[in-house]
Amino acid sequence: MSKKAIVLQTTLELITKQGIRATSLSQIIKTSGVANGTLYHHFKNKEEIISELYLMLSQDFGTVVMRNLPEEDTKKQFAIMWQNLFYYFVNNPLAFIFSEQIARSPEIPTSLKNQARQYYKDIEAFFRETIRKKEFKAYDILVMEELFFGNVVSLVKLYENKGGNLKERCINQAIEISWKGFLKKAE
Known part of the structure; x- marks a missing residue:
């Protein structure tokens, strides 16, 4: 290293x-x-270290979420995005704590948070495309991203509270609930 x-x-x-x-x-x-x-x-200073760390982890989140997506099926893409973030956080507890406690704190300047948005362009594009195709409701994209993220975070916390003993069925249920919350038409 x-x-x-x-x-x-x-x-x-x-x-x-x-x-x-x-x-x-x-x-x-x-x-x-x-x-x-x-x-x-x-x-130069501690702030520069924090900034680089913040941007590095933001880039990781954006990359991990969009990894290994199939070409067509939106529901499968959504499920894989969800699982990608869930397992990233489960396997990287410091990144999870950072995203929950540090990245959302007022100690991170808004300008840095705005700079980090560049790493979420593919996630944003996914939500925009699903709205364009009339698969998802036309909500504010930032709200959709935050709710997607928040649902994953909630399940990671449940996973931790259960000592890492969470059945795959529960993860699939959480993905299904999250998916249905975005859908324009009920399945």
């Missing part, structure tokens, strides 16, 4: 454990084991 990657990983671990404000640059340096000069070679 590169020194830059070590700094980013250490920062992720620290801020998910104790928050952005409680995590100091000196603590990042000490915990990462990276020399001052090396850290400053890659980053």
Whole structure:
């Protein structure tokens, strides 16, 4: 792992454990084991580390959600998108905590959140296309994305509360409920 990657990983671990404000640059340096000069070679300050981490994880979310989608079937695409995000969060608990506690906090500037939207263009395009094809109701795209995300997050929390013991049937039910909430016509 590169020194830059070590700094980013250490920062992720620290801020998910104790928050952005409680995590100091000196603590990042000490915990990462990276020399001052090396850290400053890659980053000007803590804010730059947080920004890069935020954008990196946003890009991961956007990429993971759209992975391995079939060409045509919208319902299958939706289910795979849903499962992709669910299993990404289950298998990457720090990314899940970051997305829930840090990414949505007021400590992340709106300008950075707006910059990260570029990584969700394919997700946005999916919802726009389903509306255009009159498969989904014509809701605000941002609301649709947030509700999609929120449904996945709710099930990840249930999964965690059950100690990782959640039947596939429950996951499929959650996907079906989420799907039906967006549909223009009932199935």
